[in-house]
Amino acid sequence: MSGYIQGILVLLAINIVFAYAAFLPMAAGQLNLGVSGFAAIGGYVSAYISNKSTVSVAVAIPLGGVAAGFIALAVAIPVVRTRGIYLALATFALGQIVQATILNLEEVGGAAGYPVTAFVGFPFVAAFALAVFTFVCLLFATRFGIAITAVHDDEQVADLMGLDVRAFQIAAFTIGAVVAGIGGGLYAHSFNYIEAQYFSISLSITIVLYVLLGGTQSVLGPALGAAVFTLLPELLRGGAQWRYVFFAAILIVVMVVRPQGLVTGAQLRRLIAMARKDRLA
């Protein structure tokens, strides 16, 4: 496998992890515009731990995720009491604060970036991405997943049915932040270097776009969206600046033609039904 392809595959695996970080709150009807902030927290915390102590990378990365989760919890609890776009805006503000704070933290290199000694290769990253994917699939096969979908579809009805809407939203948001932190840790250790500039609002927005392009109705959507977003610009690489123009145009058209994203729940059910029919025949 050439270095180029391996580099893209690592990025693909990390982007899939990020996509699930944004997917979890979105599946509960909350928009997280601060995924990059949580990823930065996870990345820097895990890098700091693995640089300064003998703790292995496989432990340091989840610890980074937990740190991101705690920050998410602290923000979500006061802000989720409001409806609509406020949580999205709070996450956006938080992402900006995290980035600006890291830029001024000399302990981790400030604007010059932070070198990371421990290295993880593609198999390690892929294993983590697969673990995250399996975890989300399992999560959505439980009552928790059903409850989250109910909250997403209609908050008032879910409330009437006796679900604690806020608790589910906070939980989905926090788990999402943990996943984002893990993604950040993977990024830090597979590129051996992190800089706060990478974790900008544009990254958060791009990650949200992965999920919306892929579709929020099924657990497969985010992975597909991340794959399209990572690979398509590479394929369009010939056109330099034009590729972003095409890319944005394709996105707008997809949103007009398939506003639910590429993979929808109804479509999956149809496919499953067809497969069953084939087996019976």
Place this chain on the structure above:
Amino acid sequence: MLGSIYAMVGVALTLSIGVLKFLNFSIPGLFMVGGMATWALIRAGVPWLLATAAALVVGAALALVVERFTWRWMRNADAFVPLVSSMAFLILFENIAVVVWGSDLRGLPRLFASVDWHVGYLIVSVPQLFCLVGSVALISGLSLLLAKTRIGRALRTIAEDSETALLLGVDVKRLVPLVFVISGLFAALAGILFAINYRQVHPFMGEALGLKAISAMVVGGMGNVWGAIVGGLIIGLAEVLSIQFLGADFVDIAVYGLLLLILVIRPTGLFGGESSMRARA
């Protein structure tokens, strides 16, 4: 001065949020188009008055294009879809600008001799004062339009409930594009003022400013026109004061910290709850 530009972009955003409950991310893009089109036309030898008028027309026309793709064709889609499409439009506008004009910082000629008034210890720049007064006048005009006229009443009805408005005979299909055009005009005009005052433009000038304008809108209270002005001034003041007392590195931490604080303490903003778009009986 910067505060009045934040306020104008903030008003453009707040109009869209207030009437349509839609955070229109293409507005920072229209701000950039306003500034860059002015620069391009002046460079091509067009007199500045004509150039600014043409830039306004371009801004309004692009706002109508955005309306088609974010609103008209996807009224029944998921709430995030217009948001995503408007973000895609921001990417599209920025990269088309890069393709057409290049990504360099471009300078404009000085259009007005800088005249300063000395009032005691204060030095007041006349063109800047003119901008401030002009933007306050325009925003007052919009506020009057919303409060007193037939169109204003119709828009406030749509803000309350667009389906009921339709039942009551409000021509929703014709008024929604009007909202887009007004907010496009405000954004483009802010871009023109920015270009003339700071005499420099570049394709990504909308991003940082748009994010600050969103903060201004939230601090003042979303959906409230006067809130956007006060928020704009507060954000502008917070920036200048934090540069003065904390150093330039802490500007973003201060501004977004303020935003997060407001969201946690009083999510509806300083003037929230008395939205100028909702019916005031």
